[in-house]
Amino acid sequence: MEEQLKIDFEKKLKDFSYSDQEKKFRETNFKEFLKKGFPNRKLENWKFSDLNQIIKSNIGELTFYNDYKKENQIDKIELISELEHNKIIIVDGKIEKIDFKFEDKDKIEVLVEQGEETIKENINSLINLNNAFSNKFCKIIIKKNYSLKKPLVIYHLTNKNTQSKNTNSRIDFKLEENACLILIDIFKDNSEKNFLNIYYNFELDKSSILKNYKIDKSINNNIKYSYNNVKQEANSISETFILSSGSKFFKNEINCDLLGQHSSAFVNGIFDLDDENHHEIKSNINHLVENTKSYQLVKSVLEKKSKAVYQGKIFVSSEAQKTDGYQLSNAILLSENSEFNAKPELEIYADDVKCSHGSSSGSLDENSIFYLMSRGLNYKEAKKLLINGFLLDVIEKITDEDIKNLIKNLLGVKE
Amino acid sequence: MLKINNLSAKIDNKSILQDFKLEINPGEVHAIMGPNGSGKSTLSNILSGKKGYDVTGEVLFENNDLFSLETEERAHKGIFLAFQYPLEIPGVNTNVFLKTSLNAIKKARGEKELDAIQFLKLVKEKAKELKFDEEKLSRQLNVGFSGGEKKKNEILQMSILNPKLSILDETDSGLDIDALKTVADGVNALRKKNNSFLIITHYQRLLEYIKPDFVHVLMNGKIIKSGGPELALELEKKGYENIN
Numbered sequence: 001m002e003e004q005l006k007i008d009f010e011k012k013l014k015d016f017s018y019s020d021q022e023k024k025f026r027e028t029n030f031k032e033f034l035k036k037g038f039p040n041r042k043l044e045n046w047k048f049s050d051l052n053q054i055i056k057s058n059i060g061e062l063t064f065y066n067d068y069k070k071e072n073q074i075d076k077i078e079l080i081s082e083l084e085h086n087k088i089i090i091v092d093g094k095i096e097k098i099d100f101k102f103e104d105k106d107k108i109e110v111l112v113e114q115g116e117e118t119i120k121e122n123i124n125s126l127i128n129l130n131n132a133f134s135n136k137f138c139k140i141i142i143k144k145n146y147s148l149k150k151p152l153v154i155y156h157l158t159n160k161n162t163q164s165k166n167t168n169s170r171i172d173f174k175l176e177e178n179a180c181l182i183l184i185d186i187f188k189d190n191s192e193k194n195f196l197n198i199y200y201n202f203e204l205d206k207s208s209i210l211k212n213y214k215i216d217k218s219i220n221n222n223i224k225y226s227y228n229n230v231k232q233e234a235n236s237i238s239e240t241f242i243l244s245s246g247s248k249f250f251k252n253e254i255n256c257d258l259l260g261q262h263s264s265a266f267v268n269g270i271f272d273l274d275d276e277n278h279h280e281i282k283s284n285i286n287h288l289v290e291n292t293k294s295y296q297l298v299k300s301v302l303e304k305k306s307k308a309v310y311q312g313k314i315f316v317s318s319e320a321q322k323t324d325g326y327q328l329s330n331a332i333l334l335s336e337n338s339e340f341n342a343k344p345e346l347e348i349y350a351d352d353v354k355c356s357h358g359s360s361s362g363s364l365d366e367n368s369i370f371y372l373m374s375r376g377l378n379y380k381e382a383k384k385l386l387i388n389g390f391l392l393d394v395i396e397k398i399t400d401e402d403i404k405n406l407i408k409n410l411l412g413v414k415e
Numbered sequence: 416m417l418k419i420n421n422l423s424a425k426i427d428n429k430s431i432l433q434d435f436k437l438e439i440n441p442g443e444v445h446a447i448m449g450p451n452g453s454g455k456s457t458l459s460n461i462l463s464g465k466k467g468y469d470v471t472g473e474v475l476f477e478n479n480d481l482f483s484l485e486t487e488e489r490a491h492k493g494i495f496l497a498f499q500y501p502l503e504i505p506g507v508n509t510n511v512f513l514k515t516s517l518n519a520i521k522k523a524r525g526e527k528e529l530d531a532i533q534f535l536k537l538v539k540e541k542a543k544e545l546k547f548d549e550e551k552l553s554r555q556l557n558v559g560f561s562g563g564e565k566k567k568n569e570i571l572q573m574s575i576l577n578p579k580l581s582i583l584d585e586t587d588s589g590l591d592i593d594a595l596k597t598v599a600d601g602v603n604a605l606r607k608k609n610n611s612f613l614i615i616t617h618y619q620r621l622l623e624y625i626k627p628d629f630v631h632v633l634m635n636g637k638i639i640k641s642g643g644p645e646l647a648l649e650l651e652k653k654g655y656e657n658i659n
């Protein structure tokens with residue numbers, strides 16, 4: 001792999017005339033990645049999902065070079081038709097289109113960035129990989145007091161003939177004071193056996209609101225990692241909802257730093273897994289000042305040999321008195337071979353806090369099935385009704401009505 | 416309508432019903448009384464198709480071999496069980512459930528399914544008859560219902576589904592006097608249409624409102640005595656120990 005990496009990185013540097021600053025930034029990150037490689041189970045964070053192994057067994061040898069000079073064919077993408085939206089289309093890691101057609105032009109700024117000279121935060125090797133290989137860095141700024149009229153949908157696409165490739169994409173967002181953004185990530189893959197690496201940075205200024213809905217519903221054989229790094233000032237709210245379902249492997253990592261008082265973070269999600277799919281949600285909620293709040297609810301429905309992992313961490317620093325932190329996960333195992341791993345972590349250094357966590361897993365309740373069947377529903381219908389019922393409370397956590405309905409439709413939840 | 420011949424049932428090699436016999440004709444009401452643990456709910460469950468029992472013997476429902484039918488097929492054919500302990504189903508709206516159930520049965524029978532408006536009209540009417548608080552129907556099925564409300568909900572389901580044979584497993588336990596009367600009214604309304612009932616109860620009070628044709632005493636998985644309504648009164652006085 002090392003040979004391939006070096007060749008591909010050389011090619012990449014040749015393609016673009018990067019400024020010295022950017023070149024240096026990419027090289028530093030590249031060296032870091034070479035040193036660390038893909039995460040494996042020896043790292044605490046990755047002990048349930050050995051990415052190195054997963055890539056080896058599902059993809060084999062990866063290549064890292066993507067020709068970002070060429071125009072990608074955006075072949076027939078199915079856009080969401082249920083709601084009007086702004087869009088960004090990313091194909092094989094490259095942003096092909098940015099379209100804020102519903103918005104006031106002077107309220108949104110799109111910048112191309114250079115990359116910092118030094119790496120401020122060395123998060124993990126995948127972020128290094130991303131910084132080394134991603135196309136241009138793009139930053140989107142939502143101006144003070146502006147709420148987008150329509151949601152922004154980011155389509156993550158891959159070309160049909162892309163195979164055994166690593167693609168990287170990165171977008172930074174800044175929500176100025178009192179701004180509001182609804183961001184929906186849709187994953188649609190026409191390809192197989194690739195490793196998609198997605199990295200978002202969010203700066204939430206005072207009283208801003210971010211709602212990020214990640215929808216991985218269409219079935220595909222790709223491996224995905226997504227990292228959300230959210231920094232929150234006073235009174236800001238971040239709401240993340242993850243529908244984790246279609247990909248072969250998907251790890252969603254959400255890092256929220258609650259830096260301002262009365263800021264709050266919500267991380268909710270559904271694992272709806274079949275076959276041998278293996279998905280993970282890893283959250284780090286860092287309560288760093290007084291009076292902040294976090295809430296997490298994750299529900300899993302696991303068929304066949306699927307595996308779901310939820311590692312939810314709540315960190316409370318010694319200054320962060322009056323923290324309110326809550327997390328809960330419940331799983332229904334529909335087969336003896338499915339697996340749910342929950343690892344709640346509470347690390348609390350303040351004394352006046354309210355934190356709790358809980359987790360449960362079990363099979364579908366046969367008595368409830370019998371009850372429903374005795375009313376004329378067949379096994380399949382009874383099971384569906386129970387599962388929908390089980391998922392309802394986490395779906396109800398979605399605060400945007402349109403998205404809630406969209407997700408209900410995707411899951412076949414009827415009312 | 417229902418013929419049970421030499422029904423025996425075991426769970427984990429523990430014998431619960433032994434050589435149980437019973438025949439119910441159209442329009443008849445049979446009451447079964449028996450001490451705790453005598454096998455009344457087991458009988459109800461087996462008739463409705465609950466899994467997990469080793470059974471021998473024969474049960475015919477309108478000349479169909481009941482054991483060859485799945486639980487939902489029995490419901491389609493007109494068997495209804497009002498559960499002794501109705502289950503709470505979180506996240507499932509009561510109205511949605513009722514409509515799904517009714518239409519599943521109608522569909523299986525080749526009848527026209529009800530649309531939302533027709534269904535709501537029917538539910539409203541039945542809820543009113545049974546003095547069932549309509550607001551509860553928009554809540555999650557049985558979640559947060561009181562014990563009595565759960566029982567009334569079973570009877571509401573019964574009157575909406577209009578079954579040929581209704582098995583009421585201690586529906587009267589936990590009902591207040593007024594509720595008991597409305598439940599009895601519900602039963603009597605169905606009875607007029609030649610539907611049959613198997614009513615399991617510990618108290619003869621219910622039988623004052625629903626006059627049974629037969630009363631059976633179940634002990635240790637067997638019917639030890641059968642008679643008319645007067646048997647219920649005798650039981651009330653003497654207790655099970657002194658019945659022979």
Ligand SMILES: Nc1ncnc2c1ncn2[C@@H]1O[C@H](COP(=O)(O)OP(=O)(O)OP(=O)(O)O)[C@@H](O)[C@H]1O
Nearest residue numbers: 426429431449450451452453454455456457458499
């Ligand atoms: N799933 C089971 N596993 C083991 N034993 C069982 C099971 N279900 C019932 N039994 C036993 O079978 C016997 C009959 O139980 P059943 O529930 O039918 O009694 P019942 O007559 O309905 O009693 P009650 O008046 O208390 O409702 C009891 O001894 C009970 O413990």
Ligand SMILES: [Mg+2]
Nearest residue numbers: 455456457499
């Ligand atoms: Mg019982």
